Amino acid sequence: MNSKQNHKSQAQNTEKLREIPKWTRKYAQNRTLTIMVLLGMLGLFSMFIAAIVGFTLGLAVAGFRKGNIVLGCVGIAVLIAVLAALVKFYIFIFKKFGGKNKGLLDQIIDRWIYSREGIASIPVPEATKKKKWLEITVAIVWGGLFLGTMYLGMVNFIPVKYVQPISALYCVPYMVLGWYFWRSPRTGPIFLLNPTLYAIHAILIVAGVPIFFSSSFGAVLNMSLPLLGYGYLTFIIGHLYSRYALKKLKGLTHLEGEAANGD
Amino acid sequence: MEIDKIIHEPARLRIMMILAGLEQADFTFLVTTLGLTRGNLNRHMEKLESAGYLKVKRSFKGKVRNTSYQLTQEGSKALAQYWENLDAVRRSGQP
Numbered sequence: 001m002n003s004k005q006n007h008k009s010q011a012q013n014t015e016k017l018r019e020i021p022k023w024t025r026k027y028a029q030n031r032t033l034t035i036m037v038l039l040g041m042l043g044l045f046s047m048f049i050a051a052i053v054g055f056t057l058g059l060a061v062a063g064f065r066k067g068n069i070v071l072g073c074v075g076i077a078v079l080i081a082v083l084a085a086l087v088k089f090y091i092f093i094f095k096k097f098g099g100k101n102k103g104l105l106d107q108i109i110d111r112w113i114y115s116r117e118g119i120a121s122i123p124v125p126e127a128t129k130k131k132k133w134l135e136i137t138v139a140i141v142w143g144g145l146f147l148g149t150m151y152l153g154m155v156n157f158i159p160v161k162y163v164q165p166i167s168a169l170y171c172v173p174y175m176v177l178g179w180y181f182w183r184s185p186r187t188g189p190i191f192l193l194n195p196t197l198y199a200i201h202a203i204l205i206v207a208g209v210p211i212f213f214s215s216s217f218g219a220v221l222n223m224s225l226p227l228l229g230y231g232y233l234t235f236i237i238g239h240l241y242s243r244y245a246l247k248k249l250k251g252l253t254h255l256e257g258e259a260a261n262g263d
Numbered sequence: 264m265e266i267d268k269i270i271h272e273p274a275r276l277r278i279m280m281i282l283a284g285l286e287q288a289d290f291t292f293l294v295t296t297l298g299l300t301r302g303n304l305n306r307h308m309e310k311l312e313s314a315g316y317l318k319v320k321r322s323f324k325g326k327v328r329n330t331s332y333q334l335t336q337e338g339s340k341a342l343a344q345y346w347e348n349l350d351a352v353r354r355s356g357q358p
Contacts, residue, residue: 014349017276021284028285118292119331120285246296253277254298 016252023249028120029188030242032235034110039232052082117246122186135182142174146223153219160218161205167223168202171195190238197230264352269314270345274299275307279316279342282334287320290330308332316341 060075097105110119146167153163175195183191205212213221270276277297282288294304311317316338320331334342 017280018346020277020280024281024284024288115291117295119287119289119329120292121287123286249281250296250298253281253296255274255277 020249020252023245023252024120025122025185026188027242027245027249028122029186030190030238030245031110031114031120032238032242033113034106036232036235036239037109037113038106039235049086053079056082124186125182125184131181135178138174138178142170145170150219150223153222158219160214160222161212163219164212164222164226165202165206168199171227172199172202188238188241190241191234193237194230194234197233198226201226201230264348264355266348266352267341267345269310269316270341272307274303275311276345278304278307278311279334279338282317282332283339283342287331287333289332293332311338314338314341 056075056079058075060072060079063069063071063073063075149158149163149167152158153160158166172195175198176192179187179191179195201211212218215221270279274297278293281293281296290301290304290308293299293308294301297304299307308317308319312319316335318333318335320333322329322331
């Protein structure tokens with residue numbers, strides 16, 4: 001009886017091992033901490049640039065308005081110096097991480113963040129390798145539509161309330177198709193959460209829920225906040241899911257005692 | 264029905280299953296995931312490599328040496344065959 005039970009439990013344990021590739025894939029697909037750090041760095045840098053350019057521009061405008069030519073000229077000179085430094089910085093960044101070194105910054109951050117866990121990667125989708133030009137073209141068209149909608153909202157051609165629902169008409173298909181052709185299987189289905197939330201947000205606005213800004217920057221905020229916010233939320237959920245997947249994976253693969261230490 | 268003894272060893276079966284879900288994984292990932300000692304994992308990797316089931320890529324990431332592993336086509340086939348044979352053995356009621 002005991003031998004029969006042992007045999008059954010051994011068979012069940014072996015059966016569980018069939019789930020290893022599934023959890024390994026789920027873990028690797030959701031390692032989003034690198035992109036979160038990259039986005040965070042980009043956000044902080046953008047805020048720093050906006051603050052420094054805004055301050056120097058404000059200084060110049062205030063100087064000229066008050067008739068203080070010296071202050072105005074100092075403001076302009078500082079602004080030019082800031083812009084020149086920015087151009088120099090961009091050239092440096094491009095030389096270091098652009099062109100042939102594309103992806104190097106991601107790799108450095110990835111190694112830094114996941115150095116204790118190691119590297120586990122999923123194959124790059126075939127479409128990404130073969131149809132890079134199509135991906136770039138579609139991204140440019142999407143960017144044009146996005147900025148165009150934002151502009152039309154800013155000049156009140158499109159009511160500020162509806163800029164996000166209108167943008168959802170092309171943003172949602174772009175994100176879904178982009179994931180399907182150029183991201184999957186490297187990133188998992190969790191990334192469809194972003195277009196789903198963006199679509200729900202649009203539906204709620206059309207249904208009359210007041211989840212939009214109507215200030216002068218309403219068009220910009222109504223479009224960029226949901227896009228960035230839901231994107232970031234998706235990455236956070238992805239990261240948490242990768243922790244869960246790793247725990248499940250270790251539960252299946254960890255060997256104890258002799259099996260772990262001997263041959 | 265012959266069960267592949269190289270794959271049937273618990274640690275090696277887990278290594279093969281981990282790599283089956285990925286394009287490649289490095290040594291650190293396998294050590295932390297399996298909870299094996301570095302020396303023990305090394306021995307298992309050598310056995311799998313000599314059987315032709317794994318492809319090893321050695322590179323330098325900055326100043327640190329990095330070793331990545333990838334399942335070969337032969338390894339994928341052997342793993343699929345292993346599960347088929349195991350199922351067949353179970354169906355036939357052999358211990």
